[in-house]
Amino acid sequence: xxSLSWRLAHRMVSHGFTITFINTHFNHARLLxxxxxFCSNTNPSINFISIPDGLQPGDDRNHVANLCxxxxxIMPLHLEELIxxxxxxxxxxxxxxxxxxxxxxxxxxxxxxxxxLHTAAFWPxxxxxxTSMRNIPKLIQDGIIHQHDGSTxxxxxxxxxxxxxxxxxxxxxxxxxxxxLLDSESNKVIFHCINTNNESIKNAxxxxxxxxxxxxxxxxxxxxxxxxxxxxxxxxxxxxxxxxGVFWAEDTTCKAWLDEQDVNSVIYVAFGSLAILDxxxxxxxxLGLELTGRPFLWVVRPDITxxxxxxxxxxxxxxxxxxxxxxQWSPQQEVLAHPAVSCFMSHCGxxxxxxxxxxxxxxxxxxxxxxxxxxxxxxxxxxxxxxxxIPDENNMITKEQIRDKVEELLGDGEMKxxxxxxxxxxxxxxDKGGSSFQNFNTFVSAMLV
Numbered sequence: 001x002x003s004l005s006w007r008l009a010h011r012m013v014s015h016g017f018t019i020t021f022i023n024t025h026f027n028h029a030r031l032l033x034x035x036x037x038f039c040s041n042t043n044p045s046i047n048f049i050s051i052p053d054g055l056q057p058g059d060d061r062n063h064v065a066n067l068c069x070x071x072x073x074i075m076p077l078h079l080e081e082l083i084x085x086x087x088x089x090x091x092x093x094x095x096x097x098x099x100x101x102x103x104x105x106x107x108x109x110x111x112x113x114x115x116x117l118h119t120a121a122f123w124p125x126x127x128x129x130x131t132s133m134r135n136i137p138k139l140i141q142d143g144i145i146h147q148h149d150g151s152t153x154x155x156x157x158x159x160x161x162x163x164x165x166x167x168x169x170x171x172x173x174x175x176x177x178x179x180x181l182l183d184s185e186s187n188k189v190i191f192h193c194i195n196t197n198n199e200s201i202k203n204a205x206x207x208x209x210x211x212x213x214x215x216x217x218x219x220x221x222x223x224x225x226x227x228x229x230x231x232x233x234x235x236x237x238x239x240x241x242x243x244x245g246v247f248w249a250e251d252t253t254c255k256a257w258l259d260e261q262d263v264n265s266v267i268y269v270a271f272g273s274l275a276i277l278d279x280x281x282x283x284x285x286x287l288g289l290e291l292t293g294r295p296f297l298w299v300v301r302p303d304i305t306x307x308x309x310x311x312x313x314x315x316x317x318x319x320x321x322x323x324x325x326x327x328q329w330s331p332q333q334e335v336l337a338h339p340a341v342s343c344f345m346s347h348c349g350x351x352x353x354x355x356x357x358x359x360x361x362x363x364x365x366x367x368x369x370x371x372x373x374x375x376x377x378x379x380x381x382x383x384x385x386x387x388x389x390i391p392d393e394n395n396m397i398t399k400e401q402i403r404d405k406v407e408e409l410l411g412d413g414e415m416k417x418x419x420x421x422x423x424x425x426x427x428x429x430x431d432k433g434g435s436s437f438q439n440f441n442t443f444v445s446a447m448l449v
Contacts, residue, residue: 003351004122004124004210004234004351005021005102005122005124007234007235008100008122008208008234009021009046010046011234011440012444012447013045013046015444015448016448017045017444017447017448018045018046018047018094019045019046019047020046020047020048020049020086020096021046021047021048021049022049022050022051022079022082023048023049023050023051024050024051024052024053024075025050025051025052025053026053026055026061027050027053028048028050049082051075051078051079051082052074052075052078053067053070053071053074053075054069054070054071054073054074054075055067055070063186064186064190065185065186065189065190068189068190068193069189069193071105071107072107072193072196075105075107076107076108076110076111079108079111080111080114080115083096083099083111083112083115083117084115087115096117097117097118097447097448098117098118098119098120098447099111099112099117099118099119099120100119100120100121100122100447101119101121101122102121102122102123102124103121103122103123103130103197103201103207104193104197105197106121106196106197106198106200106201106203106204107196107197107200108200109121109200109201109203109204110200110203112203113203118205118446118447118449119203119204119205119206120204120205120206120207120208120443120447121201121204121206121207121208122207122208122210123207123208123209123210124210124350124351125209125210125350125371126209126211126216126219126350126353126371126374126375126378127209127211127216127219127220127223127228127230128168128169128171128216128219128374128378129177129350129371129374130207130209130228131164131168131219131222131223132164132171132176132177132374133177133194133197133198134198135164136150136194136195136198138164139162142162144160144162144173145173145176148188149184149187149188149191150176150178150179150187150188150191150194151173151179151184151187152173152174152179160172160173161173164222165218165222166218167217167218167219167221167222168218168219168222169374169377169378169381169382170377170381171374171377172373175369175370175371175373175374176370177190177194177370177371178190178191178194180369180370204227205227205446206227206228206229206443206446207227207228207229208229208230208231208439208440208443209228209229209230209231209232210231210232210233210234210350210351210354211230211232211233211350211354212230212232212233212425212426212429212430212435212436213230213429213435213436214425214426214428214429214435215357215378215383215422215425215426216230216378229439229440229442229443230429230435230436230439231436231439231440231443232354232426232429232430232436233354233355233357233358233426233429233430233436234354235333235355235358235430249328249329250329250330250331251327251328251329251330252331253327254297254325254327254330254331254335255331255334255335255338257297257325258297258335258338258340258341259340261295261340262295262340263339263340264339264340264341264342264410265294265295265340265342266294266295266296266297266338266340266341266342267289267292267294267295267296267297267342267343267345267364267406268296268297268335268336268341268343268344268345268361269285269289269296269297269298269299269345270298270299270330270332270344270345270346270347270352271299271301271304271346271347271366271368272346272347272349272351272352272368273301274368275304275347275368275369276303276304276305276306276368277304277305278305278306279305279307279311280396281396281397282304282305282310283313284396284397284398284399284402285397285399285402286312286313286316287313287316287399288397288398288399288400288401288402288403289324289402290313290316290319290320290324290399291399291400291402291403292402292403292406292407294323294342294406295323295324295340296323296324296325297324297325297327297330297335297341298324298325298326298327299327299328299329299330299332300326300327300328301328301329302328312326332352332355333355333359336355336356336358336359336361337359341359341361342361342410343361343362343363343364343406343409343410344356344361344362344363344364345363345364345366345389346363346364346365346366347366347367347368347372348363348365348366348367348372348373348375348376348379349371349372349375350371350375353375353378353379354426357383357385357419357422357423357426358423358426358427359423360416360419360420360422360423360424361419362385362386362409362412362415362416362419363379363380363385363386363387364386364387364389364405364406364409365379365380365386365387365388365389366389366397376388383418383422384415384418385415385418385419385422386409386415387405387408387409387415389401389402389405
């Protein structure tokens, strides 16, 4: 269960739904570990069930290819058994009526079709990324990718740049979702899974996206489908006193620290739940934050360097003192909404991108893999609300560049102005009468029938 799924669930509860979250055993255990009192304190209209993911307890669930194969093979059987059991055993008013699944698990719609449920896919990334996946046949036909594994037909490390349609951002074949892993065999498995999902998603009545029409107008116009609905940005439920539904325990002490900082003074640094920095780059980032001379809030996951022990530069904490704060995880939506935050140094995951946009915060973009590069294109080239961090000839983002980019970004009043304009568009979209508001009502009305 992702935090975005949690946000969607609470919005649906407010429209009269009772939600049953179906997690894997592994993810359910992580959820309870991060928030031990979570299930007992949550909304009574939200229930939790877990089923096997097909892997053994000691298997590596960060191996995306193996996980995908297991999910597609084992989970459909358990899901079908569970739905049939709920239909037979639940009182009439509690029987399931619709199934909403992450688009990456579109095989669930084949199960739902058998059991007569309404169906909707939830797509948590950009509509542009969704469109690239749905256009695999076109990319093959145009000679951009190989049919057997989706790899680029262009030699060299830079990859081929293409555009699906005028107005849609430029894309790099090497940054497509199925080309983002470390080995060609894993990429091939992911490519196969995406192709299979493209067939299964035809059984979904809607695809709801965590985006808004004004942010990706050319893409939604290109898709030209009443089936694909922008309902975002989905903001954190904690604003309304609800848990956020994340896998890491949040350090909320940073909010008191932010309260002590000047308005528009703090650099917020967070790279999501998957990005890894090698040890040299981690050290350089620390020294770069020090070099800015500005206050910063830095999220350092326990596994961010891929090593058991994280070492900050010698004497770093003494030199920084109270000017900087390092936490393992933060209540990000609340942090970005805080008036002290001046900019967001981000991996550009779409969730983080939408949270930054929703709060009018300009970006320093440091993408790690997959759609994060396309999201950077949106931020820097389309919306023009951020700057790119550019690795040098040693593939290093230096401490001097970090200092200089911070100064350039915070000295650009026009960029901050555009960030505020994007915030206003996002807010207008989810307010009553806005495009996302209307799309959400269309979606829930169809699911209630």
